Amino acid sequence: MFTATCVAPVNMALVKYWGKRNEELILPINDSISMTLDANEMCAKTTVAASESFKENRMWLNGDEQPFQANARLQRCLDGVQRLALAHGGAHRFPLSWKVHIASHNNFPTAAGLASSAAGYACLVYTLARLYDVPLDEQLTTIARQGSGSACRSLYGGFVQWQRGSSADGSDSIAVQLSPATHWPNMHMLILVVNDARKKTGSTSGMQRAVETSALIQHRATQVVPQRSKELKVAIEKRDFNAFATITMKESNQLHAIALDTFPPCVYMNDVSHSIVNFVHEYNEEAGSLHVAYTFDAGPNGCLYVLDEHVPHLLAAIQLAFPNDAQQSVEYLKGIPVPAVAVKNGFGENSASVYHINARNTLKYIIHTKIGEGPCQLGDEKSLLIDGLPLPK
Amino acid sequence: MFTATCVAPVNMALVKYWGKRNEELILPINDSISMTLDANEMCAKTTVAASESFKENRMWLNGDEQPFQANARLQRCLDGVQRLALAHGGAHRFPLSWKVHIASHNNFPTAAGLASSAAGYACLVYTLARLYDVPLDEQLTTIARQGSGSACRSLYGGFVQWQRGSSADGSDSIAVQLSPATHWPNMHMLILVVNDARKKTGSTSGMQRAVETSALIQHRATQVVPQRSKELKVAIEKRDFNAFATITMKESNQLHAIALDTFPPCVYMNDVSHSIVNFVHEYNEEAGSLHVAYTFDAGPNGCLYVLDEHVPHLLAAIQLAFPNDAQQSVEYLKGIPVPAVAVKNGFGENSASVYHINARNTLKYIIHTKIGEGPCQLGDEKSLLIDGLPLPK
Numbered sequence: 001m002f003t004a005t006c007v008a009p010v011n012m013a014l015v016k017y018w019g020k021r022n023e024e025l026i027l028p029i030n031d032s033i034s035m036t037l038d039a040n041e042m043c044a045k046t047t048v049a050a051s052e053s054f055k056e057n058r059m060w061l062n063g064d065e066q067p068f069q070a071n072a073r074l075q076r077c078l079d080g081v082q083r084l085a086l087a088h089g090g091a092h093r094f095p096l097s098w099k100v101h102i103a104s105h106n107n108f109p110t111a112a113g114l115a116s117s118a119a120g121y122a123c124l125v126y127t128l129a130r131l132y133d134v135p136l137d138e139q140l141t142t143i144a145r146q147g148s149g150s151a152c153r154s155l156y157g158g159f160v161q162w163q164r165g166s167s168a169d170g171s172d173s174i175a176v177q178l179s180p181a182t183h184w185p186n187m188h189m190l191i192l193v194v195n196d197a198r199k200k201t202g203s204t205s206g207m208q209r210a211v212e213t214s215a216l217i218q219h220r221a222t223q224v225v226p227q228r229s230k231e232l233k234v235a236i237e238k239r240d241f242n243a244f245a246t247i248t249m250k251e252s253n254q255l256h257a258i259a260l261d262t263f264p265p266c267v268y269m270n271d272v273s274h275s276i277v278n279f280v281h282e283y284n285e286e287a288g289s290l291h292v293a294y295t296f297d298a299g300p301n302g303c304l305y306v307l308d309e310h311v312p313h314l315l316a317a318i319q320l321a322f323p324n325d326a327q328q329s330v331e332y333l334k335g336i337p338v339p340a341v342a343v344k345n346g347f348g349e350n351s352a353s354v355y356h357i358n359a360r361n362t363l364k365y366i367i368h369t370k371i372g373e374g375p376c377q378l379g380d381e382k383s384l385l386i387d388g389l390p391l392p393k
Numbered sequence: 394m395f396t397a398t399c400v401a402p403v404n405m406a407l408v409k410y411w412g413k414r415n416e417e418l419i420l421p422i423n424d425s426i427s428m429t430l431d432a433n434e435m436c437a438k439t440t441v442a443a444s445e446s447f448k449e450n451r452m453w454l455n456g457d458e459q460p461f462q463a464n465a466r467l468q469r470c471l472d473g474v475q476r477l478a479l480a481h482g483g484a485h486r487f488p489l490s491w492k493v494h495i496a497s498h499n500n501f502p503t504a505a506g507l508a509s510s511a512a513g514y515a516c517l518v519y520t521l522a523r524l525y526d527v528p529l530d531e532q533l534t535t536i537a538r539q540g541s542g543s544a545c546r547s548l549y550g551g552f553v554q555w556q557r558g559s560s561a562d563g564s565d566s567i568a569v570q571l572s573p574a575t576h577w578p579n580m581h582m583l584i585l586v587v588n589d590a591r592k593k594t595g596s597t598s599g600m601q602r603a604v605e606t607s608a609l610i611q612h613r614a615t616q617v618v619p620q621r622s623k624e625l626k627v628a629i630e631k632r633d634f635n636a637f638a639t640i641t642m643k644e645s646n647q648l649h650a651i652a653l654d655t656f657p658p659c660v661y662m663n664d665v666s667h668s669i670v671n672f673v674h675e676y677n678e679e680a681g682s683l684h685v686a687y688t689f690d691a692g693p694n695g696c697l698y699v700l701d702e703h704v705p706h707l708l709a710a711i712q713l714a715f716p717n718d719a720q721q722s723v724e725y726l727k728g729i730p731v732p733a734v735a736v737k738n739g740f741g742e743n744s745a746s747v748y749h750i751n752a753r754n755t756l757k758y759i760i761h762t763k764i765g766e767g768p769c770q771l772g773d774e775k776s777l778l779i780d781g782l783p784l785p786k
Contacts, residue, residue, distance in 0.1 A: 216641070216650065219612040246656075250608070253658045256608065261650035263643050264674045271664045282655045 001051040002094050004130035005383045008046075008110075008123035009039040010115045012189065012295060012303050014248045015229050019211045019221060025170040028147045028252045029211065029218070030225040032162045033232055035305070036181070037189060038372030041335040042108040046127040048382040053085045054099035059215035060390040061104050061120075073147050077125050081142035085132035091135065099132060100131075103384035103391070106368070107358065114191065121147030122154030126375040134277060134375075140174040157373035159236050161229070181371045184239050187309035188336075190315065191367040192322070194272045194300040203298035206259060206266040213263040220258060241307060245372035248305060249280075252295040259298075268298045272362040276302035279321050282313065286354050291293040311368065316343035321355040324364050333352040335368035374392035394444040395487050397523035398663060398776045401439075401516035401768035402432040403508045404499075404553065405582065405696050407641045408622050409648040412604045412614060418563040419542045422611075423602065423618040425555045426625055428698070429574070430582060431765030434728040437500040437535045440521040440600035440777040447492035453783040454497050454513075455675065467542050469781040470518050473536035478525035485489060486526065487690045493524075496777035496784070501760070514540030515547030519768040525776075527600045550574045550766035552629050553588070574764045577632050579701035581729075583708065584760040585715070587693040596691035599652060599659040606656040611649060634700060638686030642673075642696060645688040652691075661691045664754040672714050672748060676707065679747050704761065707734035712784035714748040715756050728761035 017032035041051030045098040059074060068074060083094050106116050110179055125144040126136070134140060136155060145152040145162070152175040153160040198223040210217050212298045217238075228247050235243035269277075273296055280294045280302075281387065292314055294304045306314050315338050319327055345355055409526075411424035443576075452459045452467060472530060475489050497516065499509050516558040518537040519529070528595060529548060538545040538555070546553040558566030594602075603610050621640050628636035652659040666689055673687045685707055686698045700709050709730050712720055719725040738748055777784055 082408075128545075138537050213643075215617045215647065216609045216612060219609060219616075223612075224608045242716050249656075251604075253656065254608065254654050257650040257654035260653060261643075263639075263646065265646045265670060267667045267670075274660045276660060277660075 001049055001053075001388065002048040003047060003380060003385065004127050004133060005045070005047040005129040005378045005380065005385055006123055006130060006375050007039045008044045008119050008126050008154050008159070008213075009372050010042045011036045011150065012115065013150065013297065014155075014251060014295065015025070015225060016251050017150055017162065018255050019207050019217055020149070020384045021206065022170065024286075025172050025173075026145050026172050028149060028162065028164050030221040031164045031229045032150070033178070033229060034150070034160050034162070034172060035095045035189075035303040036154060036157045036160060036372050036374060037369050039376075040372070041367060041369035042106075042114065042119070043372065044116070044123035045103040045382075045384065046102065046103060046120075046123040047387050048124075048127045048131050049101045050094055050096075050098045050386050051101075051388055054097055054101055054388060057099050059102040061102070062106065063390055067224070073121070074124070077121065077143055077147045078128065080146060081125060081132055081134055081140075084129070084139055084143065085133045095356075096106050096132075097127070099201050100128075100370060101388045102383055105384055110291040111268075114193075114255060114299075115150065116177060116302065117148040118154050121151035122375060123351040126155060130377050135287070138176065142170060142173065142367055145170070145173060145175070155374055156378065158183060158371060161233070178233060178236060181373055185370065187306050188306055188311050188368070190304045190306060190311070190318070191369065192276055192302040192304065192318070193364045193367065194270065194276075194302070195362060195364045196270060196272075196300045200268075200299070201266045205301070206262065206298060209266065210258055210262040214258050216260040216261050217258050238285055242290045245284075245290040245305065248293040248295050248332065256296065268300065269296055270300045272358070273300045273302060275356070275358050277323075279318070280304065280356050283317055311344060312339050312341040315366070315368070316341050317355060318343055318366070323360050324337050324363055325361055326365075333368065334353040334365060336370065339367055394442055394446075394525060394781065396440060396441040396442040396773060396776055396778065397515055397520050398438070398771045398773065399513050399520040399523060399768050400436045400771060401430050401519055401547050402429050402765050403435045403512045403545065405506060405508065406543065406546075407637075407644060407688065408618060408625055409644050410543055410555065411648050411651055412600050412610055413542070415561075415563065416601065418566075419538050420563050420566050421512045421542060421555065421557055423614040424557045424622045425546070426571070426576060427543070427553050427555075428580065428582075429547060429550045429553060429767060430762050432769075434506065434760055434762035434766070435499075435512070435564070435744060437496040437497060437499050437509070437516035437770075438775075438777065439495065439513075439516040440780050441517075441520045441524050442494045442778050443487055443491040443524060444494075444781060445487075445491055445660075446507045447494055447781060449498040450494075452495040452497070456783055466514070467517070470514065470536055470540045471521065473539060474521040474525055474527055474533075477522070477527045477532055477536065487523070489525075492581050492638055493521075494778055494781045500779055505695065507586075507692075508543065511543040511547050512755055514544035515768060518544070519548060520594070523770050526738070531567040531569065535563060535566065537568060537583060538568070539573050540759060549768055551576060551764060554626070558725065563603075571626060571629060574766055577629065580764040581699055581701050581704050582762050583697045583699060583704070583711070584762065585669055585695040585697065585711070586757045586760065587663065587669075587695070588755060588757045589665075589693045593661075593692070594659045594666060599655065599691060602659065603655040605650055607651050607654040611741050614703055617647065634747040635683045638677075638683040638698065641688050647691060661693065665751070666693045666695060668749070668751050670709070670756070672696065675748050676680065676710055693711045701763070705732050705734040706736060707735050708759070710748060713738055713750070713760070715751050718754055719758075725758050726761065729756060729763065731761055
């Protein structure tokens, strides 16, 4: 039996991916740019084993077996990596006809809408690549893209661009690294996970309907995104947080504007999400410059970009504006520890309050994380499979 | 002393007005189309008196005196109608130099964000026109427009178009009637007034910021609205409710998309508003065709267009989906009475429920109204002024 075990990180989009020009090949209508998050706080972990004795391909996600054959995206990733292995033409350690067993696990809540499929498919493709001895290059990103579009961006650390490409077969719709995590190492993130009861539209069907019905999405894709991508790349290159924050927040707003312009409309942010937006604008106003930027994906959770040195003050202000009964518990504040600092509301006895104070317990928990590296392979002792079967849950 | 007393209706936009090309003259960046609502349920009422003995121009709104000089829009309306009176050149009943006293009153909650300024300025300008004997024509709509943009549409009943115009002085930015209320007399509306605690951005500053910062608003104004205006006019002409409903809902969604694409974003709809949107799509799905269309202005309240014959069933479904402790009270259901009908949720024991049932008391009250006529003059016995001073509150 041959095995490989790897972890792959989550990535959070700055310039947003929304809308495909080809559903099958997962080809986007515009470029997107993301930051990869540290795999210590949030990652997918996958083990793939190949053995002559396996009767069929099998897959377990978080301990539960998934139908393999029925999952076209899974099959496409396996086929894709095997094709690359053949193309690389070297001597294979074992025949490609051997069946595989796959176990995958997320170390963060799958249901919270935190890009679990991007990390998951990146991890799957990366682990298959290690197993079949395929190098990490742009070819591999085209395979991950066909599992879940934004998975291609999780194959690299730091800041990553997914280039739209123009060819019909998708061969030039690839992810490239813009700069490694070490370029801007103090870039951190606070993820405010929102208590939410809303019925959801999945992002796949949401963006499909957007392309079909939004009267604004093509203008966004052809006119707005190219300009913003260019500006964001300069902001990242110069470590210009002010420009970075402005573009990031406008991009988040426009993603949700396009979702609302869809018919029927898709609504991913809720009242709490909008309170987070208000809070960020209030906070930056008080700070006198942009110290924090929000972005929201296809869910209600707020992802706040903030430099390391501003994290303690920002977190204290969040605790003030979003009071929570569990505030002091380790279950509420996850990830990198933050030293406590004092923050007062208002600038003195006669001033109006600075932060709007929200209802209690509108946040479920907070994750503190930072910029991180791409996927990496672990030792066999970290395997999620024993004798080809998943570890007990 | 000479006096005139008039009422003017509210109008609800179908193709939305959002964004000015000239703030001073209130010239819009796109055409808009509205339906005028029956003044019996919601109207502004205004009395203007002119007397040789008045020392200065004075104004009372809902019984409270307002600063007159400081109010540039008020002054502009008075000057504008007086200029028209001069231009019409007839013998005036009294000298234009006489000062005026104005009392105005809304018969519906001013704070609920229900287009009170449109009805108010339309009523002011119409009443001044009656006092100075100026005819209701397109010239008068250019005056009302300078009080509050959408006020120009409240000068006519039925369906009304505010034409953007192209001249720099605004002389061709006028309202015209598309068809009178009698053309589609069974067009009714249920207004779902939402319990709301959100901090608001006024529509004036919201649309100003949208023009300055939205990357999508010009595309909307130049490409989307002209096409939709054309299609909506055909739908109204043919009394095609299906096309009418589709355009109306898409327009509402796009207004709020543009507001969200503003920086910082403007958010007028809340979670309850979005639940109303969901409900309408569920309702139409169950009905098998479009029986109801939502529109939301710069506030959280849902305005539902529905034909007379569908009102009882729709209202019963609303009562089911939005349970309210005050459901049976006359304070909760205002306006035109509705016969009770029974509505069941779900299609039988094995079916999933049709309507998502919302939390209790998310609606404040419901107004049932319908299409209506333009402003009209009342007898002197309806005056809001006695000897030039307002009636006691």
